[in-house]
Amino acid sequence: MRPAAVVGVGQTHHAAKRLDVSMAGLCREAIDRAMADAGVDWSDIDAVVLGKAPDLFEGVMMPELFLADALGAVGKPLLRVHTAGSVGGSTGNVAASLVQSGVHNRVLAVAFEKQSESNAMWALSVPTPFTMPVHAGAGGYFAPHVRSYIRRASAPEHIGAMVAAKDRRNGAKNPYAHLKQPDITVESVQASTMLWDPIRYDETCPSSDGACAVVISAEPTSGQAAWIRATAMRTEPTTFAGRDQVNPQAGQDAARALWKQAGITDPLSEVDAAEIYVPFSWFEPMWLENLGFTDIGQGWKLTEAGETEIGGRLPVNPSGGVLSSNPIGASGLLRFAEAAMQVMGTAGDHQVDGARVALGHAYGGGSQFFAMWVVGSEKP
Amino acid sequence: MTRPLSAPLDVGFDYTRSLGPTLGRFLSDLRRRKVTGIRGSDGRVHVPPLEYDPVTAERLSEFVDVTATGVVRGWSWIPEPLEGQPLDRPFAWALIQLDGADTSLLHAVDAGSPDQMSTGTRVRARWRDERVGAITDIECFEISDEPADPPVEAEAVTMVTTPVNLHYTHSASPTEDPFLRGLMEGRLIAQRCPVCEKVYFPPRPACPVDGVPTTDQIELSDRGTITTYCVVNVPFLGQRIPPPYVSAYVLLDGADIPFLHLLLGVAPEDVRMGMRVEAVWKPREEWGPTMQNIDHFRPSGEPDAPFDSYSQHL
Numbered sequence: 001m002r003p004a005a006v007v008g009v010g011q012t013h014h015a016a017k018r019l020d021v022s023m024a025g026l027c028r029e030a031i032d033r034a035m036a037d038a039g040v041d042w043s044d045i046d047a048v049v050l051g052k053a054p055d056l057f058e059g060v061m062m063p064e065l066f067l068a069d070a071l072g073a074v075g076k077p078l079l080r081v082h083t084a085g086s087v088g089g090s091t092g093n094v095a096a097s098l099v100q101s102g103v104h105n106r107v108l109a110v111a112f113e114k115q116s117e118s119n120a121m122w123a124l125s126v127p128t129p130f131t132m133p134v135h136a137g138a139g140g141y142f143a144p145h146v147r148s149y150i151r152r153a154s155a156p157e158h159i160g161a162m163v164a165a166k167d168r169r170n171g172a173k174n175p176y177a178h179l180k181q182p183d184i185t186v187e188s189v190q191a192s193t194m195l196w197d198p199i200r201y202d203e204t205c206p207s208s209d210g211a212c213a214v215v216i217s218a219e220p221t222s223g224q225a226a227w228i229r230a231t232a233m234r235t236e237p238t239t240f241a242g243r244d245q246v247n248p249q250a251g252q253d254a255a256r257a258l259w260k261q262a263g264i265t266d267p268l269s270e271v272d273a274a275e276i277y278v279p280f281s282w283f284e285p286m287w288l289e290n291l292g293f294t295d296i297g298q299g300w301k302l303t304e305a306g307e308t309e310i311g312g313r314l315p316v317n318p319s320g321g322v323l324s325s326n327p328i329g330a331s332g333l334l335r336f337a338e339a340a341m342q343v344m345g346t347a348g349d350h351q352v353d354g355a356r357v358a359l360g361h362a363y364g365g366g367s368q369f370f371a372m373w374v375v376g377s378e379k380p
Numbered sequence: 381m382t383r384p385l386s387a388p389l390d391v392g393f394d395y396t397r398s399l400g401p402t403l404g405r406f407l408s409d410l411r412r413r414k415v416t417g418i419r420g421s422d423g424r425v426h427v428p429p430l431e432y433d434p435v436t437a438e439r440l441s442e443f444v445d446v447t448a449t450g451v452v453r454g455w456s457w458i459p460e461p462l463e464g465q466p467l468d469r470p471f472a473w474a475l476i477q478l479d480g481a482d483t484s485l486l487h488a489v490d491a492g493s494p495d496q497m498s499t500g501t502r503v504r505a506r507w508r509d510e511r512v513g514a515i516t517d518i519e520c521f522e523i524s525d526e527p528a529d530p531p532v533e534a535e536a537v538t539m540v541t542t543p544v545n546l547h548y549t550h551s552a553s554p555t556e557d558p559f560l561r562g563l564m565e566g567r568l569i570a571q572r573c574p575v576c577e578k579v580y581f582p583p584r585p586a587c588p589v590d591g592v593p594t595t596d597q598i599e600l601s602d603r604g605t606i607t608t609y610c611v612v613n614v615p616f617l618g619q620r621i622p623p624p625y626v627s628a629y630v631l632l633d634g635a636d637i638p639f640l641h642l643l644l645g646v647a648p649e650d651v652r653m654g655m656r657v658e659a660v661w662k663p664r665e666e667w668g669p670t671m672q673n674i675d676h677f678r679p680s681g682e683p684d685a686p687f688d689s690y691s692q693h694l
C-alpha cells in the first residue's frame with residue numbers, strides 16, 4: 001500500500017437552512033474551497049466519491065446521478081457511498097483506498113446533507129406495520145443507551161452538560177460552524193429542555209445544511225499534507241441477543257485495527273487531537289472508552305478533568321464537532337477533514353498547538369457502522 | 381402454504397427544494413410564460429439550464445431566451461396515466477427540442493392519439509393559468525405550428541415544494557408470520573436459535589450471530605423487566621403517541637433480547653432500570669396481527685430485578 005495524503009479540505013458555512021443554494025451549489029461551495037486549498041483543478045482529479053445519508057432525508061433517489069456534472073465527474077469514475085451517519089467517514093476511507101491502492105493518483109471525496117429540504121426525525125420514524133410506534137428519531141433511539149452508560153459507568157449527571165458546553169464554545173472559534181455559542185455554560189445546558197430524558201436540548205446536535213470535500217493525493221500538490229497513517233471500518237447488526245449497545249464490538253474492533261495499523265500503542269499519549277462523532281453529548285465519554293483512549297467506565301473522568309478541552313491532554317472536537325454542525329451525510333467527513341486541518345496546522349482559531357497526529361471518527365445507524373482514520377504531519 | 385401477512389405502508393412528505401441561481405431563474409421565468417436556457421462552454425444551449433457545465437464542470441451563467449415552441453425528438457405513448465403524472469388521459473411523454481435550444485426537454489404532449497405523434501412533430505407549450513414557478517407551469521405541450529402565449533410579469537421564486545408519496549405493501553417474513561398470528565390470539569411466540577440457544581422475540585428469519593434459521597418455537601409470558609428507557613418529551617411530525625411518554629426496552633422473561641414498547645401507569649420520574657412490568661392488552665375485539673395488541677406495559681409490583689440479571693442486555 002503506497003502513502004496517500006489529504007492535500008486540501010473545504011467546507012460550507014453550515015446553517016439550519018441554506019436556502020441560497022441548490023444541493024449542487026452546496027456541494028460546490030465545499031469542493032471549490034477544497035480544490036483551491038489543494039491548488040488543483042478538474043484535470044488533476046481522477047475520480048470522485050460521494051457520500052450522503054439515507055435518500056429519504058431529501059427524497060432524492062441516487063443524488064449522485066443528478067449531481068454528476070456539479071461534482072465534475074463527467075468522464076471519470078463516480079462512486080456513491082452509504083453507511084448512514086458514518087457515511088462521511090466511509091467516503092474518506094473509500095477515497096483514500098483508491099489512492100493507496102494505486103488505482104488513482106488524486107481523488108475528490110465529497111459528502112453533504114441538506115436537512116432543510118426534509119425532516120430527518122420524520123424520516124427516521126417511518127411506522128412499520130405490525131410494530132409498536134414508539135420510535136422518536138435518533139434522539140429517542142440513543143437516549144436509552146446513554147442511560148445505560150450513565151448507570152454502568154456510575155457517571156455523574158453533569159458530564160453530558162460539560163461536553164455540550166465545551167463543544168459549543170469550540171464551535172464559536174470555527175468560522176464554518178452552524179452554532180456559535182461562546183457564552184454557553186454547564187448551568188445553561190442543564191437548564192435547557194429535557195427532550196429525550198436523559199438527553200437535553202443543548203446536548204443535542206442541530207439540524208444543518210452543509211457539505212465537506214477533501215482532495216486525497218499520492219503526492220503533495222501545494223506543500224501541505226495530512227498523511228493518512230491508518231484507516232478502519234467495521235460493521236455489526238443493529239440488534240442481536242447480548243449486543244453491547246453502549247460499547248459496540250464493531251467500534252472496539254475498528255479502533256484496535258486502526259491503532260495497530262498506525263503503529264500507535266498508547267492512543268491517549270500519542271494522539272494530539274481527536275474529532276469524534278458526538279451527536280449527543282454523552283457519546284464523548286462513551287466513544288473515548290470504545291476507542292481505547294481510556295479503560296471501560298473511565299471515559300467521563302477524562303472529560304470531567306477538562307482533558308478534552310483545547311489545551312487538555314486530548315482535545316476532542318476542537319472544531320465544535322457534530323454538536324455545533326450536523327449536516328448528517330457530511331458530518332463524518334467533517335471529522336476527518338478537521339483532523340487533517342489539525343496536523344496541517346490550518347485550523348485557525350481552533351488549532352491545537354503542535355498537533356502532529358489526529359483522529360477522525362464517525363459512526364452511524366444504530367451504532368453499527370464505524371469508520372475512522374489517523375492522519376499525521378509526517379510522511380509514513 | 382398460506383401467504384405471509386401483509387399491510388400497506390404509505391410514506392409521503394412534501395419535500396422542499398431551494399433552487400439556487402440557475403433553476404431559480406428557470407422556474408421564475410416559467411411563471412412568466414418564458415423558457416430560459418443556458419449556454420455551455422461548447423456553445424450548446426441547455427434547456428432546462430444546467431448549473432454546472434457538463435464538459436468543464438465550471439459554473440454557467442449566460443442565460444439564453446428560447447421559445448416555448450419546438451419539435452418532438454422522441455416519444456412514448458402512455459395509454460393509462462399513473463398517479464402524479466401531468467395528464468389524467470392518455471398522453472405522450474416526449475423529448476422536445478425547443479426552438480433555440482440544443483438539448484431536449486422531457487414533457488407531456490396532449491396528442492389525443494398516438495397516431496398524431498411522430499418524430500419531427502411541431503408542438504407548443506400550453507401554459508397553466510395559475511403558475512407557481514414549477515415545471516408544471518407548462519401544463520403540457522400540444523401539437524401546433526402556432527406560437528405559444530406571450531410572456532407576462534410575475535414574482536420570482538426561490539423555492540419549490542415537491543410532494544413525494546410512496547405506497548408499499550409490507551410483508552411479514554415467514555418467521556414473523558406465526559408470531560403475528562399468535563398475537564391475534566393473545567400469545568407471545570418467540571424462536572430459539574439452535575446454535576447459541578438465544579431466544580428472539582420478536583422472532584427473526586435467522587439468528588443474526590450464527591446465520592442459521594431459528595427453528596424452535598417457544599411461547600413466552602407477558603411479564604418482563606425494563607432494561608433501559610427514555611422519556612420522549614419532543615413532539616415530531618408523524619408521531620403516533622402524544623408526548624410525554626416512556627419508550628422502554630422490555631426484556632420478556634425467557635427472552636434474550638429486549639424490544640421497545642410503551643410504559644404507562646407510572647410517573648416518568650419513577651421509572652427505573654430493572655423495574656418489573658406486565659402487559660396491558662387492548663380489548664380482545666380490537667386485536668390484530670400487531671404488537672399494538674399490547675396497549676402498553678405497566679409496573680407489576682414485583683421487586684426490581686437485580687442489575688446483573690439484565691446488564692448483558694444493555
Ligand SMILES: [Zn+2]
Pocket residue numbers: 573574575576577578587588589590591
Ligand atoms: Zn444463534
